[in-house]
Amino acid sequence: MHLHALKAPTFLHLSEAQCSEMLFRIRWPEGYRCPRCRSSGYSVIRTRRLPLYECVDCRKQCSVISGTVMERSRTPLSKWFTAAALIAYGCVSAAYLARRIGVTYKTAWLMLHKLRDAMAGALEGELLTGLVRLHTGIANRHLIPSFGGLHPTEHPYIIGASVNEAGEPERIRIALDSGGDTYKGKITPEGALHFIGQYVDASGTVELTVDSPGRLDALAVKKIGWSIECDIRMFHGTVGAKHLHYYLQEGVYRYIGKRTGGDAVAKLMRLFGSSGAPDRRAIVGRPEPPRPDWISYRNMHRMNRRMRELAAELSTAKSSA
Numbered sequence: 001m002h003l004h005a006l007k008a009p010t011f012l013h014l015s016e017a018q019c020s021e022m023l024f025r026i027r028w029p030e031g032y033r034c035p036r037c038r039s040s041g042y043s044v045i046r047t048r049r050l051p052l053y054e055c056v057d058c059r060k061q062c063s064v065i066s067g068t069v070m071e072r073s074r075t076p077l078s079k080w081f082t083a084a085a086l087i088a089y090g091c092v093s094a095a096y097l098a099r100r101i102g103v104t105y106k107t108a109w110l111m112l113h114k115l116r117d118a119m120a121g122a123l124e125g126e127l128l129t130g131l132v133r134l135h136t137g138i139a140n141r142h143l144i145p146s147f148g149g150l151h152p153t154e155h156p157y158i159i160g161a162s163v164n165e166a167g168e169p170e171r172i173r174i175a176l177d178s179g180g181d182t183y184k185g186k187i188t189p190e191g192a193l194h195f196i197g198q199y200v201d202a203s204g205t206v207e208l209t210v211d212s213p214g215r216l217d218a219l220a221v222k223k224i225g226w227s228i229e230c231d232i233r234m235f236h237g238t239v240g241a242k243h244l245h246y247y248l249q250e251g252v253y254r255y256i257g258k259r260t261g262g263d264a265v266a267k268l269m270r271l272f273g274s275s276g277a278p279d280r281r282a283i284v285g286r287p288e289p290p291r292p293d294w295i296s297y298r299n300m301h302r303m304n305r306r307m308r309e310l311a312a313e314l315s316t317a318k319s320s321a
Contacts, residue, residue: 002235004090005100009265011081012101019077020050023064026273035067036060050077069114069277075107083111084272087250088257088264091235113246114277115268120249122271123256127201128162128173133218134192134208135159136182137174137225139248140238149295153238156182156292157248158195159225161218162204169221171256173199174228174248179290183298186214189306196314205318208311214304224255242286 011019024032032042034055041056054061065071070080079101086092086100098108140153150156156177161169175181175198181191196206210216228251232239239247257264 002086002090002092002096005086005092005096008082008085008089010085011078014078014081016049016076016078019081020064022081023068023077023273026269027064027068034058034060035062067274067276069118069272069275071276072279073111075103075111079103080111080272081269083108084115084268085265087112087115088254088268090254091231091250093235110280110283113243113283115272116246116250117277117283118272118275119253119268120246121275123173123249123252126171126173127204128160128171128199129201129204130162130164130170132160132162132196132200132204132206133169133216133221134187134195134206135216135218135222135225136185136187137222137229138185139176139229139232139244141229141233150292153241155241155244155289156185157225158182158187158191159221160195160199161221161224163220167220169224170259172221172224172252174225174252175199176245176248176289177292179292182292182294183303184294184300186210186300186303187216187307188298188303189310192307192310206314208307208314210304210307210311212304214300214307228252228255241291242288243283245289 031040032053033040034042034057037055037058037060039055039057042053043056045052045054045061050063050065052061052063065073070077073080082101083097086097092112094105094109094112097112098105101108135158136156137159138154138156140155142151142154157174158177158181159172159174161172163169175195177191178194180188181194182188192208200206208216228248231251232247236247257267
């Protein structure tokens, strides 16, 4: 069910010229700037479906969709805008999008992947600050657990969050297990260090206190992971490992957007109007991430002890800094 999609605005009633003008204002809110020489002078060539803007100084020609997720696409801008509005509100399946905007499944699938790529790109370099708590989750989770290992489609991940004084997660990051970051539903010391080094600012304070079985006390963080997992399962079923990272980042982007407030559709429109996207070949050819090993024996007591030592080391380093 896509009930949330009923709240999303639609742009299907707009003409291509109206959408082109809207995208022009999104891309160049202070007036056109040549992407090569940054000159503000230009002339307009209107012999194509979308106008071309030619710089009067260097003669560089630029379409309104050049350098955006819509580059090289023949799909009308009104359908792209509607797709962005739908995914800004919640998960959208390619089958639903195809019906809603009147394109083929193949086209809808590619549009959504390009939008997810832009969402993931917007999160790159964004580090967690303040008090940071970590937990684990499993994407494509099976209702009946597999004792000892993982089902072939299951893939664990680590979720981290900056929490406020009330313990509520403010900003989050999710990283798929790249091999050895988790073990039987628990974060390994190596995985904690890997996540911290990649996603936590040096000024942040990471809380790694674990109980006797090695569980972290961060239920509020875990609930966000559950919510993103459930959305993926409900609207997409099982997602292939090569694309799973982007589906998770879509959930992260939307969660942060809700916490920070503002017009979600407007923010996403600005994003996909300012960033490029891979073509179909690059998306289909994404590498398969490594499978974590939960079958080989690992001494859990030693792993938990090392995690406590790591927590103490991080606390000492923070207090002496």
